[in-house]
Amino acid sequence: MIGVVDYGMGNLHSVEKALQRLQASAIRLSEPSQAKDCRALLLPGVGAFDPAMQKLNSSGWSQQLKQWSAAQRPLLGICLGLQLLFESSAEGQEQGLALLPGRVEPLPPQAQERCPHMGWAPLTAQHPSPLLAADEQPWMYFVHSFAAIATDPDTVTATAPYGDHAVVAAVGRGALQATQFHPEKSGRCGLALLQRWLSSIQ
Template sequence: MTRIGLIDYGMGNLHSVQRALERLGCEVRILQQAEALEDCQALVLPGVGAFDPAMERLHASGLVPAIKAWCNAGRPLLGICLGLQLLFESSDEGSASGLGLLAGHIAALPKVPGHPIPHMGWEALIPGTPSPLLPEGASDSWVYFVHSFAAQPKDQSCITASVSFAGQDVTAAVWQGSVAACQFHPEKSSEAGEQLLRRWLHWVEEQA
């Protein structure tokens, strides 16, 4: 049974993510202290809300050095929604520094008439660089988004999926080294989201 550490810093919809992982046969451990990470095979960093308060709470939890050390050691982590944004260096949403595990910036979605922000609803993923999350030849995936910001990685090759918004392709998922992240909510994306999580968990097991 895969042991997944679900990081709890007070700004994630933990229950829906926990249920999705448990349905796939995982043992989920809610993590609030750095010492608890060592019993886990992989980490999930969820997030709902604003960038600066999220980083403030992560720092207050004492988990920031542990998360950085975990990823720098090449151990698996999956970011979800705001959890993806926190992996980058900075955001238009605030002035705090992000975790800096991925080089790049989080930019506000473009304001275009007829395209309301936040961008909400089901959208088709546009394949990018193949990854264990979205391998080459994977079936079309319609997933659920709720976001006002999107990542602009310095290394565009880490973008494993994009989504079309207001005539532009914006980052929907990234993969670099042992770090994967989704701007959409796989735990709310029905069968397509389940398949994405299943592929990630299969990759985690292969690393054990």
């Protein structure tokens, strides 16, 4: 069973729809105690960093996610769910989950690019990841104004172009994986990524 963390800041319907298409059993989790029966957690996120962390802290999810990750149990973050894994964000004052070293910063100003960055972009693999096939350069759908700056470059598994810059598109370390893009909105390539994640946690 895949537990989809429901803390009031995620587009849960599209994530659940994608998992259903892959015939994966999933359940919404409103309470941290419900996670005990799950083999993996998925942390979605849409919105701003501080309100999301406040909800995670007040609901007990912050502690649960830290314990879950410390036990090397599978956790997948999506979009804001990736950013929350880092130590802090320029978007607010709250401390992040600090499961990965680094900080979240605004996208660099680019004359030819709009912000927020909305649309499709190709991934370039940086380090091996259970989410990505080594011989492919899939296009994924992004909606974001901030991007992670990882202190440990080995945690960056893929980047994507944004003007003249390459920004972090996916990160990972062991059972902890995350994407800045929305695989559930990325068509065939996104479903293939989610299927690889499901296969890696069996």
